[in-house]
Each structure stands twice: as C-alpha cells, then as structure tokens.
Amino acid sequence: MLEHLAPQIVNGLMLGAFYASVAIGLSLIMNLTGVINMAHGSLLTLGGYFAFMLAAIGTPFAIVLIAAPILTALVGLAIERGLMRPLYGRDPLYSLLLTFGLSLIAEEVYRLIWGSNGVPVSAPAALQGGVSFGSFQVPTIQLFTAAVLVIAMSALWLFLNRTRFGLRLRAAVQDTEMIAALGTNTQVLYMVNFCLGVLLAGLAGVLAATQLGLNPTSGNALLMPAFVTVIVGGMGSLLGALAGGLLIGMTISLMTLFFPAASDVSMYVIMAVILLIRPRGLFGEEGLFG
C-alpha cells in the first residue's frame, strides 16, 4: 500500500493545483462583489473553445495560453458592463439566478456554434508524455498546469500587493464606501476585478481543455469543485484558493485509493466539516458573508 501512496500524493498535488487554478477566478469575483458566478463553468468552457479555434488556425501554444484568456476576458467585460452592474450590493442569490441564466444561454450558444459533440484539443507535443518519478510517471501537462498556477498566482499577488491599483482593489474589499469617498472610481475597480477573474477562468479553461474533453457542458462539471475549493480555502485569499485546491485534490486522490465510489462526495463532507469548525475557511477573512 505504501508504494501506492507516493504516486497518489503527487497526483493529489497535481489535481490540487488544477482545482486551485479553476477556483481562483471564482474567488476573486466573489470576494469583492459578492457575486456568486454560476456561469464560471461556462467561462472555463469558453476559454477552451477559444484555444481550440486558435489552435485550428495554427497558433503556437504559448500564444494560445495568452490570447485565449484575453478573448474570454473581453467577453467577461461585455457581461460585466451589460449585466453585472445592477447586481452589486444586492442579495447574492440574485447573482446566482442571473448567472445561472447566463450559463443556460452559454451552453446553447456553444452548441449552436461548435456542435453538441466534443471537439478534440491536444496539449502541444512538447507537453505530451510524462516525467518519470522513479516507480511512477506524472504527465507533463499536469506539471505544466502546476507551474502555470504558480506563475499566475505570483503575478496576481504582485498585482494586488505591489501596484497602486491592486492596493485600491484590496482596500475596496475591506470597505467599498470609504474608498469611493476617497475618490476612487469603484466602477472601474469592479470592472477590472471581474475581468481579471474571467481572465483566470479562461486560462484555467485552456489548461482544462488539454486534459479533459471539451463540449458545451464540460465546464459545468468543474463548477461545484470550484465552489467547494473557494469555501474550504476561504474567500478573499489567494492562499486560500491554493490551500483549498490542494486539500480537495488530495482528498479525491486518496479516496480513489481507498474508496473510489466516494471520491466525489468526500469533497462535500470536507466542506461540511470546514463550515462547522471554521466557516470562513482555512485562510478566509471573517465576516465576508455575515
């Protein structure tokens, strides 16, 4: 059993990095505006489809990794300007309903554009295959995903802590009224925050498309794991998204070793435990949702 443990732990870390990358965008949006984005899965899918289109015209993967998220963020911009504004400050359940409506529309639009069957997306040749870790192999694409996550989180951290704009964003999370009173244009803040969240969702979507199937409904399967990750790790914290992702990834991985059928429900059990012991999550801030 012990020799089976090592690869599962490594795999858990990889899975955790993947879930963390999926959850970060969601956390960012929820944190500032209280918007529960049920369309997050649809945005992941959109990032994947943009990657598919770009790859189809021969774009090198490195460019796809930058361009597809940007395209997704542009769509996010349109959504924010058109639909999100009236929701800020309202009961989060309304954002749930509206974004749920968006996810329905998105699914059908994807079906109309790209068909109901999945489209094949490959990782680039350089990222195919695996890296040997002694007795077991780890797929290169998983290691790459972890690396991208670390880079993205570092960049995000730098942005939030070392730039003036990021400082204002963090201040707005603490006290929106005050920062508005101090003269900051909160509308721009909200817009940038939302688009940043969507950008990260698009990036995660590209990575997901290389490892999972891509079809109009494929992103929806990642919605709940993303939420659970955010809740478990704690909203308002990058470290929380990372910690939550790792915890969930590790749990699913280890459960698959011992009780595979329960690997899905185990993340809900963890969520329940966290909510009962420490509702703000592992690294969350108190009082974010009352």
Next chain:
Amino acid sequence: MNQNRGIFAGLAVLVVLAFGPAIGGRMNIDTSFLAEVLLTAIAAMGVNLLLGYTGLPIFGNAALFGLGAYGAGLSIKNWHVGFLVSILLGIAAALVGALIIAPFLLRRRNIYFGLLSLAFGQVFYFIAYRYSDLTGGEDGMSFARPPLNLGPIHGTVSDTLMYYVTYALFVVATVAFWLIVRSPFGRTLVAIKQNELRVRYLGLNADRFILVGILIAAVYAGLAGALYGLLLRFAFPLLLDWHQSGNFILMTMLGGAGTIFGPLVGAIIFVIGKDVISTITPAWEIVLGAFFIACVLGFPKGILGSIGAALNRGRAEPEEELVPAVAIDQARAKIQSDSVQ
C-alpha cells in the same frame, strides 16, 4: 384593507386552480404538468418559509424532496402500502432526514447555512445513487400508483384525480402557510430574519424556532416529493441533487421570496415555462436563460414582490417586527402572574 385585498386575490387564485385541467386543456398543457406545478410550488413554499421569511437560504431542500419520493416509492414497492399512507411515509422520511441534519444546520446562518445544507444534501444524493440495490441507483426505481380509497373515491388514481389530490393538498398547504406566517411563530421567524440578536436578547430561543421552521419545510418538501413520485410512478437520485435544490431556490426568488404565492408563480414559470419553450424550440435554454436574466434585472424583489412593492408605493413601509409577538404574550403573561401575587 390591504390584507383583505390580498386574501381576496389569494382565494381567486385558488378558485382558478380548481379549473386547472379545463384551462390546461384549452392551452394545450397536459394535466400532469399542472399537477407538477402545484407540487413543485408546495416544495418551494417550504423553501420560502426559510428563505423568504427567516432569511435562511436552504440549498438542501431537494434532498428532503427526494426523500419524500423515495419514502413513498419504497413503501409501495416493499410494503404495498396505500396511496395516502405512502404520502405520510414520504413526509416521515423527509422529517427523519431533516432531524438528522438540523443540529448541524442550526449552528450557522446565512450563506453558511445554505452551503452546509448543500453539502448534506449531496451526501443524501450520494446514498441514493450508490445503494442501488435499495434505490435502483441512477436507473431509478419504478413503482405502482396505489388506488385511492377515501370516502366516495374508489379505485385507480387517474391523471385528473391525481391533479385534484395535488390541488387539495396544495390548498391545505397554502392556507397552512398563510396561517403560519401570520402566527406569532411566523412573525418571530421574520423577527429573526431582521435581527436575530435582538430576538435572543428578548429571551427567546431562536434555534428552536428555526428548527421548527426546518421541520415545516421538510414536511412541505416530503409531501411534494411523495406526490411527484406518485405522479411519475418513478423515483430517481437526481431529485436529491443540488441542481434541484437550486431550482427550488430560483423559483422562489423568481416568484418573490417572502410572498405567499411567490413560489406558485415561480413554479409556473419553471415547470410550464420550461415545457412550453422546450416544445417550441430546441434552443429553449437561450430563451429561458434570457427570461431569468430579464426577471432579475426587471423585478428586483421577484415578480410578486416587485408587483407588491409597486402597488404599495406611496404607502408606509410595514413596521419592523420590533418585538416578536410571542415575547409580548410572554411578557404580558408574566406581568399578570406577577400581579396576582
């Protein structure tokens, strides 16, 4: 004056619903969809009590709903119980489920309450899914619809009779709901929603009130679930899934949380709207999604809530429940007993 108008409107709705099958026939809507609307509204009423009146977004309602369906189905399949007994057993199953999760739910409020209920709901879903020897698993469980023997009614329950049974129970549920929210108990729930701390400082055990609220919601959910199972002659795990819970929450908000008939309006939109639109076009998700978005943007308090607010514009806001009615009664009783000494 306002209240009488509300009662009149409510009675009018109930009378119109009595002609459901006839109206549905003219509008090309199958009777079984109408029954589905009413039972879905019953389940949503339970959600409304917690969400709209107590401020607790319950995201695990579907688990109780599904327990109702499985409770009815399993008892029919294994013990060959009758129609009404199966409904009672469905309600009982939902109550048991609620009693199991309530102690945990009571420890949290707001969105954390909701998420906890979602987590527990998923555990129930997993059980229904996994223990397929008992429940049939994803393939679901089919069972017969027992005949109904009650007074003048004897024999197989046709679609029309099923509608009227559902309608009768809907009327009972609605009247009960109306009485509950007007009662001191119900007003205490509203007080808890407005300021739980103040309620506690007045010496009331808020947890106990919320517990009763959860159990009432469970009765509604279990009843609705049992009726749905009997309607379909089928129970399946998806009934317990968070998507279904989400549907109940969404239709309550869409119709208007905190209103008596909000759940019914929401149920009509969800059940009939979905059916009508999906028949007209395969791209029904676009239409339904756009409709939800329009409702959220256009009706900030849900449909009935916003209409109510519009009709009441210019009148004073209803007074805050400053001191829960129960506390007043208790204080009065204490004063009287004190003055006797």
Next chain:
Amino acid sequence: MLHRTISRKTVLKSAVAATTAFGIPAFLPRIGDAAAELAIGLVEPTTGIYATYGEYERAGIAMAVDEWNARGGVMGRKVVTVAEDDANDPGVGVQKARKLVQQDHCVALIGTINSGISLSVSGAANSLGVMFMDSGGHTDDVTGKNCNWNTFRVCHSTWMETHATGVDLAQRFGKKWYLITPDYAFGHSLYDGYVDVAKKLGVEIIANDLVPLTLTDFSPVLTKVQAAKPSLLIVLNQGDQFVNALKQASAFGIAKSTPIGGPQCELEAVEALPVEARVGFWGVEWYYDSPLSVGPAGTPGRKFAADYKKRYGKTASARSAFGYISMDRVLWSMAEAKSTDALKTCRALENSKFNSIFQGSAYFRKEDHQLMWPMLIGEIQPNGTPGDKDNLFKIIGSQPADKVEQTVAEKAKVCTITYPS
C-alpha cells in the same frame, strides 16, 4: 444604489407578455389531430451531456420516416414525428412522454439515450398503453427485470456487449484485467457481464475501480493502473468520462504501454478525442464501412450510410442506425398489424424476422423484446483511412446475438411478459 421601481405600466406589459407566452401553445397547430397523419413521439435529449447522441438518433429516425412516406406512409397516413427534449432527466422524460401521447396524440414512442430515462419512459408508456421502442438505452433491466409487453429494445444489452467483446479481448490481451467502472446501474451491469465472462474464461480481474459519474479527473485511478500493470485495461465509462479517461491515459503513457478496451465505444466519442488518445479495442454495435456490419457494396446498409452522408454531411454512427431501425420497425409493426393499437403492433413485432441496414437477418425475441442482431468488435484507427478521416474503426470481429445474449431460460428468471387482457 440603483433601485428600479416598477411602474404599473410595466406590470401590465409583463402580464400581457406572460399571457401571450403561455397562450401561444393554444394557437399552435395540434399535431396529430388530422386523421391523415400518424404521429410518433420522440423522447431524445437535445440539451445536456448526451445531446450529440440524441442528434444522431433523430437523424436516423428522420431517414426512416422519409423512406416510409415516399412509399405512401403507413395505412395511407403520412408519418410525422413530434420530438421532445428529455433534458437528461427521468422526470422530464415521463412528463414529456405523457404529453406526446395525450396532447399530441402520438401512437408510439421512440427514445432515449440515458438508460434511466428509458426505464422511466417505458413505465409511462406502459401506463398509457402505447408501444415504446428503446432505441439507445442499454441497461439490461429494460429487457430484464423491468421488461414490459409494450417495450422493445434495438440497441444491444450490456450482457451482449460484454460477452461479445470479452472472448476476443481475453484471446488478444491475456487474463489480467483492470476495470474502471462508472458507479451506476449501467456500469454495474457491464461489470457483472465481464465478471461472468471472466469466470467462464479463467480471467483474473485484478481490480475494479468504481468511480462516480461526476468524476472528471481519472489521474488518481490511472496512477493505480500504472502500478498494477494489468494485461488489459477495460474502461466501462461512456460519454464525457470516456473522453477524459482516454485523454488522461494517453497523458500517462498508459495508452502506449497497456492495451485498452471495453464493451462500448461510440464514434461520436472517438471524434471528440485528439489523435494521440485514439486507441483501443472496443465493442461496436453498427459501423458504416465494414462488410461485417453493413455487408458488401450495394446493400441497404451501405445505401443508408451513403444517403446519410449526403443528407447531413456527417458520417452515420451506431446511434443513427438505432434511430433508423427503431422507426422502421415501429412503422412496420403498424403496417403489418394494420392498426396503431399497441396490443396488436407489439404482437406483430415479436419473433418476426427482418432484414435491415445490417448483415443478416434479425428479430425481436418474444420473451424479452430484445433485438437479436450481431455485436461487433473494432480497433480504433486514429487517423481514419486515406480519403476518409472519419473512418475511425476497423471492425475485426462479429458475434451472432444468440451466442452472446442470455438464453431465454436465464432471462425468464427476471422477465415475464404478460399482455393485458
């Protein structure tokens, strides 16, 4: 904070809009009213995870409808279809089935993809007294524990799939099998089938990982597979999970080091896989380009495939065949019985041999209403053939139905078909 107030005008406008929206159906032409038309109801997914399979089935159905109408319809009446979306929900399936029969006057029902919905619709059709042709729901119970006098099934049962592929796979790839099973009734019945095969052939099932239907990431399981080094990895998952499992198996290098196979693999799923993940030996139920399936040139099967490609621009899949055969047989049963009464048409279908778009003849067995037609096994060709990149399977074997399905005696233990008097 922006607060939108609702004017009475808005309320009135919305009320009018809502009434119109819900009143529209009252003005829609009611299909099936006209005595000159024969309405068949279709319960297939147009949304959700199985939408693509529903699409292919409906495409095949449409071809059968057109063929019959070109010959004058059934009993002189034009055949029309009324399709409803089951949205992958058994409750919706039942409600739509009722609607099709009671509102739209459909005289028979065809569908679905999801086994659970097949079961729920089968029950609904039974209570409504109409024939239900299960085109694509594979679970054994449809013609087993839950069999009905009014339900027939076209696609192969899970027993047939496992027993047709099991022999071939054991011969090619040895006797140490690792199974990945989706944790629901369909998966369990596939697993039970392979357990039976393993017992009969002396195969050792070294592990069986039951994974939830919502699992997207198979890497934990594949890590275990890597360590276990089986002689064959059998993947029972379908749909999205199949695509994910194979994509990840390819990333783990398992696709190259370990043979992979299974009882069912759909053309649609392989098309969704990138080239490097297209591997394995799989059960196939019908294939457009194999003499073992559709015969040599000039057969109805070949013609169907060619016409399908011309009409839709896509390659016909097994689902298309299910749809075609289902509609064709439903209509035949009515023409044969000279009636739309299910009691007569169901009896007409039982045991009557027929030829269709596949090699050899077939029949619906009287005892359980399962269509007895050959089951194939194929190897994936990742890039198709020169000139046809969609030709993703090379069919290497075919098993007759009688050899791979449970015997009548075995089935009788769980299924007894009795007609109402």
